[in-house]
Structures are given as C-alpha cells and as structure tokens.
Amino acid sequence: MSKLLRYTIVLFALCQSAFAMTIPVHPVAKNGILDLRSAPFTNKIELNGEWLFYWRQLLAPGDKPAANPKLVNFPSLWNKWDKLNGEELPAYGYATYKLTILLPKSHGELRLSVPDVYSAYLLYVNNEPAAKNGKVSTTAENFAAHWQYKTFDIAKTTDTLRLVLQIANFVHSKGGITKPLYIGDKEVVRLDRQRDEAIDLLLTGCLIMGGLFFFGLYLFGNRDKAILLFSIYVIVYSYRIIGIDNYVLHTILPDLDWRITVRLEYITLFAGIGLFGLYSRYLYPVDVHKIVVNAISGICFLFAGAVLIFPPYYFTQLINPFLVLMIFCLVYIPYVYLLAYRRGRPGSIYSLSSSISLMIVFAISLFHYWGFIPQLQVVSFLGYVSFFFLQSLVLSHRVSFALKSAQNQAEQGLKVKTEFLSTMSHEIRTPLNSVVGMSHLLLKNNPRHDQREQLDVIIFSANNLLAIVNDILDYNKIEAGKISFEHIEMDVVAIARNVVNSLQVSAEDKGITLKLVTDEKVKSKVLSDPIRMSQVITNLVHNAIKFTPSGFVEVSIDVLEQSDSTIKLKVAVKDTGIGISKDKQALIFERFTQADSSTSRGFGGTGLGLAISKRILELQNSTLQVISEEGKGSVFYFIQTFDKAGESLPEKEFKNQLPKQGKPFAGIDILLVEDNPLNVIVAQTFLKRWGAAIDVAVNGQEALARLDLSKHKLILMDLHMPVMDGYQAARIMREKGIAIPIIALTANLPDEVRQDIAAAGIDDIVVKPFLPDELYSKVWHHIFK
Template sequence: MRFTWPFCLLLFLLPCLFLGGCTGDFSQPPVAKKGVLDLRHQSFEKKIALNGEWEFYWQQFIEPNDSAKHKGTLVKFPFKWNGYNLNGEELPAFGYATYKLTVLIPKDSVRLRISVPDMYCAYRFFINGDPVAENGQISTSAKGFEPHWAYGGANLRRGVDTLHLVLQVANFVHSKGGVSKPLFIAKRDIIELDRRRAEAIDLLLTGCLLMGGFFFLGLYLLGSRDKAILLFSLYSIVYSYRIIGTDNYVLHSLLPSIHWYIAARLEYVSLFLGLGLFGLYTRYIYPLDANKAAVYIINLLCFAFTIASLCLTPYYFTQLVNPFLVVMLFCLVYIPFVYARAYRNKRPGAIYSLMSAVALMSVFGISLFHYWALIPPLQLLSFIGYLMFFFLQSLILSHRVSFVLKKARRDAEQGLIAKSEFLSTMSHEIRTPLNSVIGMGHLLLKNNPRPDQVEHLDVMLFSANNLLAIVNDVLDYNKIEAGKITFEHIEMDVAAIARNVVAALKASAQDKGIGLRIKIDEGLTHKVMGDPTRLSQVMTNLVHNAIKFTHIGYVQVVVSVNGETDQTITLNIQVKDTGIGIPVEKQQLIFERFTQADSSTSRGFGGTGLGLAITKRILELQNAQLNLHSEEGKGSTFYFIQTFDKSAANAEQMQKDNLPAETQQPLTGIAILLVEDNPMNVLVAQTYLKRWGATIDVATNGQEALEKLDVTRHRLVLMDLHMPVMDGYESAKKMRASNVAVPIIALTANLPKEVEEQTIQAGIDDVMVKPFLPDELYRMVLHYVFRRG
C-alpha cells in the first residue's frame, strides 16, 4: 500500500493529538461555568487551565474593587474578541475589555502559582484586588497605549480559598484582540519547572541553530562556494528567531526593553523569509528533482510577504498569517515530494533528506494544530523533531561536501595522472631533438673545427645541456611529489663521482674567473653501495649552485670520512663557496620549490629554483639531511652526512674503465641494427658508430626491424621504444619469442625506471637515455658487443 504524505502526516499527529488531550487519568479537566471555576477538589500536581466561561466586558476597564453593576457577557475563554458578534455588532480588533473569573480553591492548599501568557497586545492582571502582572501599557485609546509580549506569572498567598481574577486587555496595533492562550494554575514548583524547561529547550535549540548556521556560513565563505550551504546557513540563522522570539517569548524575557514593533516584524519576517530560504535551499540541493517554476512561485510569495511585513503597519501584516498557511501547507506536501523523488533517483544524501522531511512535517504539523488551538504546544516533541530535522540536514550537507571533496580528489588524481603522462610525453618530445642537437655538437667538435667554431659549439652545447638540466629538474620533482622515485643499490666510487662532477663543471667556474677545487679524504679506499646517478645529481646541483652564486674566490668539494665499520662507512660531503651568502632569515626559504632567496636573485642568476628542493628531498628519502652554514657576504657551505654499505667486491677497475681508444675503431667488422624513426637521431647514432668502425643497418620501425634482423651477422640491436607501425617493446618481445639472443639496447627519452618493468618483460638488456654523450654510447656498445658477443 502506498501512503500519501498528508496521510503520513495524519498518522504522525494522531499520537500528538492523543497526548495533547490526555490528562493522565483520562478525566475531563475542570472548566469554569458562569464565571466560576471550582478547583476545591484538585491536587494541583498538574497544570490546570483556567478555561471555561468568563465574564467579558467590552470597552470597559473594570477595577477589582468596583462595586457598581456592569453588564457583561459570558464568553468561552481563551477568547479573542475580534469578529465576535456582541448584541448584533461584530467587534473590531482595536479596543479594550475586561475579563473576570472567580476561582474556588482549598483554603489550606499548597503554594500555588498562576502563569500568564502573552496577549493582544497589552494587559494588566489582578488577583483579589492586587495587581500581580502586566505587559505593556493598557489604555482606552491608541494614545498612551504600549504593546508588549512576554511571559508573566503570579504567586498566590496561602490561606485564601477564593480568587477573584480581573484581566484588563487592550489592543490598538494588532489584527487580533483579546486572549488566545489559557492561563494555568498549579503548584509553584511545577509552574516554575515547566517554564524553566521551556526556556531551556528554546535556548538550547536556538544555540544549535545559530552555531550550525554560522558554521555552514563559515564553510561557505572560507571554502565551499556551494549555494545550498549558504542558503541553509541563512535559513538556520533566520529561523533561530522563531524559536527564541515567539510562542514562549524567551528573548522578550531576556530583553524586556525590546521594542514591540521591531520584535513583531522580526517574528513575521523570520516565518516568511525562513520558508522562502528553505524552498530555495531545496531547489539548489536537488535541482533536477525540484520544479523550478513551483519553487520560484513559493519564493516570490514568501519574499512578498516579507516585504509587506517590513513596510506595512502591524494591523495589516499580522493578517498575512492565514493566507501564508496555504503556502506552508503546500510546502509541507511538496518538499517531501521533492526529497522522495531525489531518493528514487538515488541522489547523494537523499535518504537523509527523506527522513528530515518527516521530521519537518511533524514539527510544522504540531505548530499548525497548536495555532488552531487543537493541541497543546507539545514542546518536547517539537524539540525532538527540530533536532532530528537539523541533524539530518547537516548530514545531507556533510555528505554533499564529502561528495564534492571525493570528486575533487578523483579529479586531482586524474589530473596528476594526466600531468605525469604529459610530462612523460614532453620529456620524450624534448629529449629526442636534444639528442640530435647534443650529438651533432659533439660530432662537430671531433671534426677539428676552427677556434671560432669551437666557441660557438661550446655555447650551443652549454645551452642544450642547460635546457636538459631544467627538463630533468621538473621531471624529477614531479616524480618525487608523486612518490615514484626509486634508488639503485649498486657499486659506486664516490671519489670518482666527485672528480667527474668537478671536471664537468670546471669550465663553468673558469668562465666566471673562480677556482673549483676538490679534496678527497685519503681514508676513502673502498667503493660503496648506493645510487651513483642520484649522488652525482646531488653533488652536481650543489656545485652548480655554488658556482652560480660565487663571483670572487673559489668553490671547493670536500669528501671526508666521518666513521667506518667493517660493513659501513659514513661520509661527510661538503660544497664550500666564497659567494654572496644567505641571510639567516632566508636560509630555510631556499629549500622551497621554485624559490630563491628573493625575486631579484631569480632575475640576476636565473634557474628554476628546483635544484636545492630536489637535492633536499633526494637526501631525505635516503635518510640523510642537507645542512647549511652561511654568512651573508662571506659564503656558504652545504653539506650532508650519509652512511653507505661497503662494496663486497675489491677495488679492481671494471672492464669499461679499460676501454680501447676510439681511434682504434674497435667495432670494425661488427654489424649493428639501428631501429629509429627520427632521421636526425639516425644520423647522430650512425655517425658515432661508423667512426668506431661498425657497420650499420637501419630500420624505421619495429616491424621492419624484425624483417632486417640477421642473427648470423648482427651483434647488437639499438632499439628506439616509441615508433609507428610497431613499437620497440613489441618488436623486442617477438625477437625473444623467436629465440633471438642478440643483445638489445633501448634508446629512449624516458628515464630507465619509467620503462624498467616494460623493458624487462620485453627482454631488453639495457637502456640508453636520450640525449646521450658519445662516451656513454661507446662504453655501452663495447660492453655488450665484447662481453656478450
């Protein structure tokens, strides 16, 4: 069976109606008859409403001790006089009147108290001739009249068995006149406890709404720019006034001097504007499920009511409640319908929306039935409903923010993947032409150029190598950020690496007119296990950085032994300079990515600002720390202390260090298959290999390589990995599948670790990274031709 929302609302409110009419013992509460209420047999353990027939005197302020005869009318209290037909005349809202009631109580009763609610719109209350409570200033005309709404009460004196109640009420501002809420009598502590409970609930709920509203407002302003979050925050803040500023009027008790005209406008504005904001919130949270036209009509009406409340006099804007109830009833049905549709369409957080709709319907339903005087306020049930509603709405927004964050995370991860792929592609595309530039530069230098040509070629090679260094820096930092950097653990000669770094950068130092020195500890006699590529990169970055910022003096590389055991050795590697130095306050700044000591440094010295950041991270990933001692104007010392495992092998020179000279043409009679689709790279490699005596066959793709490979003649295959028709991976796999044992060296612009897994699977023996130096290619070719040929 499918239940409609109004039917669900009725099902929810049935217990509320039952609770509202139930007294606990299922007996009817006593009511006044002909102006007398007999409570002599009541225990006063529960609140008793002073309802029933009261004497009503229109346009008369009867004083308690007035013994004159006055013509009154019995009315059913609580009684609003506007619209009442008295002697054939319909009473207006503006006017004044007196209500009278006699209450009989036990003479020896306990300490009692009467609670007095707000009235339209000022009153004065007497018990046995004594003024005990008042709100505002009553008057027989608008002149001198002051409206006010607040809770009141009066304690009864003991030893009295008859209470003569006189209630004078006046109204000259509101569209209603008289009394709409009952007075209650009970034991004093029961009345006071009930009031404190009501105030506590209102204050707690108001605090929750305000804190939640300001939290979501801050979330919107400082982070998410989701309009649904903004609208819900505004709704929570606006509606909080409905809790503390109406019904129990806790705010009026806290601020008794608050101006009635301001408070009344706020009461109606918070009602009208609150519903409009919630309608907009529903529209933004589920835009595909809410009818745009319906929501805009609701908002137009709500905002029109709001403007009217701000512009019209109270007499007019207080009459807007009844037409507004039509809008509210429509929303009570339509908003849950939107949430049900969102749930059916599997929108994020829709289950919470559906549950919150039930809570919202219950709260508004209780408010409506209480407004129509069908049930008591049921404040505890309303409080629970409010808490459920705002808690579930908070879950909706939290789920929404979480959903957005997860989506942003997925997009960011996809962006990182796209960035990595882009950088990998750019690496290949930049390194490939650089291979031709650097290769041709070295070839030209070997062909006895004129002195002026040597200078031009040096500049060209310097610029090409500088560009390559920048590309490598960017790629390295990207790999470090992505956590994809790996380290080799192979034998290396630290002293030789340091000497090579110094030799490679000596020309740069000489160009600036400074010295470049090296000092190696004589105690360093062992080779160690580590990553020679990364160590060379670290030392190169530090030395290059020192040369860049030194104008006068020297740069010195120092490698010293800090400690040694049978298995390990600890080295202190320092790079000292007599350059510009670094101020103390900026010594940590230089290790940030893309950053130098100040912007003028970048303009004056150039560079990406990545070198030191990369160096620092590479060392940290190897459990070492890059340190700095510097004094402005006197120079700097960068150093790190790192422990290495000693090499198990002896210090004999490797075969590649005893290679024959190029002029001997050691590859004479050796046939090599070169597989490369870039004509310039073919020219560079072909020229190198022919100078060393090799015979070269060229294939422009992997398929052609399979057709041209002759295992009886070819001693080595140099294979580019990225080619049309068939790439190098597939070609190598097919060669190995055909039992081809000829060594295959990959020529690629990718870094070795990036293609390591694929090359191993393809059966490729080694990788040569473009752009390569002639000596690097020479050594690798000889190594595989003579060791494996």
C-alpha cells in the first residue's frame, strides 16, 4: 500500500505544480478596454474581463448599434446569466462582443488565437475579417455550425486592436463562449499549439494501437471479455482526445460535418463510461455489484442512443445529469478496486492506482469544464498515460495469471497422464508376463506341431503388444523431457549386427533379405548411448521390414569424416518397399501418424516409431532424414558425429559359463515375493525346472517373516504389493545387515525405478514380461558370481 501512497502523492504534486505554473498573471479588461501596453508577451495572455455585449445584434465594424451595450464577463454563456435587462437569455440567439486592446508602441510579431464557440462566429480585427467558424446569421435557416481552432497574426506596427466578435447559435443547448481568446508572441502561440496537438496526437495514437493490441489479444487469446471491453473502451475513448477541447481532428479534417462530430463527441463520452463500467464488472466480477454496474452502463448506453435520435439541442442537455453519474462512477469504481485489492485479486494494486489517475484526470476535466481551472493538458496527459499504462499492466497480469494457471493445469495434466500411462503399463505388463511365461513353458513341453504354431502366434502377439506399450511410454517420456542419455563406450557395428540378427526371422517370414553393410574404416568404439542407438536402428529396420512386401532391407554404416578424436558416421536403412509420396514425407515423422489411414490398416502399428527415433536423434544434435519414391522404396538415414573411445575390443567373456542343460540351481533355495498368483506360477515353474527350491511370500511383511538366512540364497521381490511393498521390505533387510542378493520383479521400466531400487539396496531388476533366458541369466549371475 505504501507504493500506492507514494504514487498518489507524486501525481498530486505534479498536478499542483502544473496548476501553479499555469495560473495567468496579467491585466483583465475593464469597461471594454484591455490595456496590455506594459504587459510582457513571454506567455499567452487571456483576453478576459469586461466586454461590451450587444444582444440580438450582429454588428459589423462601423455599424451603429440599435441599443446601448452591456458589460459582461468574458468568456461566459449568455443563457447561464441570471438576467440581462431583466430578461433571461435563451440558448438560441445571436450577439456581438466588442473589446479594445491597447498594445505597446513596439512589440514583436503577435498572434491571436480563437477557440470554438457555441456554435458559429465571425471575428473582425481592426475592421477586417480575421477568423470565422461556421456561418453566423439571425435565422436558423441561414446558420451553419462549425468548431475549429483559428489564429490571426498581428503586425509589429499595430498598437491598438479593436475586436468585434459575432456569435450565433441555433443548434446547441449552450449559447456564447466558454473558452478565452489568447494573444501572445507569435512563436509562443505557435509552439504552444503544436505542443497541444502533439500531445493529443501522441496519446490518440497510443490509445488506438493499445486498443488494437488488446483486441488482437482477445481474438487470438482465451476470449476474455474484460480484454475485449477494455480494447473497445480504449478505441472509443481515443476520440475524446483528438476530437474535443483542442479539436485537433477538426484541424486535420476541416470539412468534417459539425452534426457528425458533435454526436461523436457525446457518444464517445456516454458510451465510454458505460464500457468502462462493464469492463470493471468482468475484471472483478465478485467484487462489483452487478445491479449497480448494469444500471450505470444501461443509463450510459441509453444516453448514447439518445444522441443518435435527437437533435443536438436536446442531447447536449444530458451532460449535467451525466456529470452526476460520472461523479458517482469516480467514487464507486475506485471503491470496487479497493475491495479487489483487499481481497488479493490479481493485478488489483495496478487497478487501484489507475483509478487514482482517472480521478485526477476527470477532476481536471470537470473543473475545467466549469471554468475553475485551465486545461492543464500536460497533467491530464500524464494522468491518461498512467491510467492506460496501469490498466494495461492489469490485463497483462491477468493474461499472465491465466497463462500460468493454464501451464499449471497442463503440467498437472501431463503428470496425471504420465502416472496413468505408467499405471497402465504396469497393469498390462503383469498379465502379459503370465501370457509370455506360460507360452514358453508350453513350448518346452514338446507340443504338437500345430500347438507350437499357435503358441508362436501367442508369443508374437504378446511381444507386439509389449512393443506398443513401450513406444507410448517412450514418447511420453520424451515429451515430458525426462529422457536421459548415457555417454559410454559402444560398438555401432556390433549394435547394428545384433539388430539385424534379432530381426532376421521377421524378414525371412516375409520372404525378404535383411543384410548389413559396414565400412571397413570403422575400427573404433565410440562414446554415446548404446541403448538409444539400438532403439533407433531397431525402429528403422523394423519399419522397413513392415513396409517391404518383397525385395530386401539393407542396413549400412559409412564413415564420412574422421580424425584422431572424432568420427562422423552415416547410418542408413534402405528398403524396396511401398515408398512414400513427397507430400507425405514430412507427415510420417509426426506422432501417431503414417502416410495415410490405409497404411495403418494394412500394416498396423501406432505410428510412433519414426517420431521416437526422430526426437532421440534431435536430442543428440542429429536429424532423421528420408529419401523415398512411391512404389520403389525408401532410405532412412541420419548422420552423427561421435567421440572416439579407442580401438575395438573383443567382447568380455563371462567368468562362469551358463550351463545349457540339467538342473544348475539344484540345492538352491530362493524366496519368491509376489502377490499375483499367475506370476507366482510362471516364475515358480521355471525356477523349479532349473532345480531351485522355492518359498513364496505374498507381501513384504510376510517376506521378512519367512526369510531364512541359513537357507535362502536369493530373493526375487515384486515391487508393488499390498501391506508392505518391495522397496520398504528391501530397505528393512539392508538396515538389518541382510546382504543376500535381491532381484526386483516389476512391470515398470528400468529407467522409472532405477534410482528407487538403488536407494532401497536392490541389486538387479527383471522386467515383466520376462523371457526365461533373462530370468535364468540374472539368477545365475547373482548366485554364482
């Protein structure tokens, strides 16, 4: 709140100083004569005071008046005087004002500036027409209204000015003049006018551009009605800057019809306040009283409608009741913003500060309208700029708040999606473990030929389902930015050879040739992530086999450049498959997308393989590219620079070779901790086939109770169980000093649980659905290492 107080004090100080600087100190007219012979002309001088007034007489220089003049205070409205000769003057009518000005014998070039009047005039200076607006007349038929700033230059040799000002009004509810005429040094008057025009033009341009900006923000944003209403309000109110007071627009476009401009002046005033009320309602809907705001806006729009329907004489009389409404708004709107600030609404401090600026601007406008103070244009300009800038901050804060909320929701949604996919992966992998495990068990029981074929189909389908689950999880992990890369030794040629060997059966089943061609210059291992490299090459080769009905698939590795420390390789997968049309080649790298829907139906798949490979390569500063011709085949390739890791080394041999036959685990007791009965059957059957004795616990607490250190040599532990999960059971065992190996059995991916199992003291992991050979090798390694 202290910032708000400081802001208010600064604004009031500026207002006070500017007002003090603009207080005129110069003579006033007496008995129709203004003596300026000793007055300095460093500033503009108002021609105020007692002027001669001739009611219902349009006197030209030299005309003899029909009646004696009256002395009246100038400027003022004749229909606002109490009485003249015992008579109250109407707004409609005409009159002549006269003033004699005495100037110094010698002076510089002077200029006389004439403002708008209600609502046409003709000014004579020393018997010559000097300035005019509209057409003065004694009848409404010959009368024409117009408002525009005019000036008249005075020669250096002139020592006396005789002003004759004819004013006529037959359209407005006010008659006469409320703004003073000025005289001053020509350059001072010119610069002063240019400053006024520059301020008005600058502020108008800022408002229009700001309004268009927020309108665009509404169109392309979240369609916030507060933003829309503020943009319309700003654009509407911009006319109030350029189309009134100084009437800069009338100077730019002097032929504008007065009947149009006067309606625009009042419509923008009435509608502007109504729009601002609605804007405040949508800005802080909980803090405003909707009935009050709707009533204010309704009255404002009703007044604006009256401007369109009725003649100026009638709608210009609405200004006084409207001022009462505006004063109420000047109190109520800051009250609403104060409530919003106290209740901690986003951006409310800026709203409250802006309302203070608006109060100052409107107070200046009202006091100037009533004739108590000068225009104070600089202070008004600063107030307007402060108001619209602070309101812009309010909306910017609102948009930022909305974006932040949307971001939090998106992050929460991503988190929920990740958790959902992880849960679904676990739930799918668990029954798949039973399907795959039982199928392998049946294959080892010497099934008939037809049964073997059926079991092969089951295993193939289960593996396909597992591949789909893995692809979805991988892409989700990439999108969430949770993918990480190792930087370790790998043999690219060996990886490619393993991929080709593993997919050789799939290629042979389709009757196509799968081959590997390597450059002899590849002699070194490189530093990268072997798992991700294998994943990319596997996706590309699998994709090529899937979309190649006949012919061949060739994997090639070529050296493009190499130095002592780096090597640039081109890895390509070429096929003689269906090919891809040029207009679809960019599309295939999008997620869940293939060249067309018929491809998906004909060949199957999620369409994630290429998208995953592309993102993995991009995260390693490489790019997956394609050269393809429809009906002839495709080449998918990427070029990547690797750091060398040294010369290729022979594969390390196991210290203990795994026996191929017999019961290698005879005499070994294993504690199996698993809550799923089918998974218990699968693991137990394999382990017993290999000679192991199995004890079963259905949760971590039971495992702690059944564990016999003198008997059990290994623990196979599921991670997700009721009562006590595998993590907690493993931690308790390690805290008790139990050091026997623990292998986790889980449907989670290794990357998801690696840190948690390490923290719990678990030695290794077997992912469900597991292959018998994998379980066999892990158990062998930890028992006989």
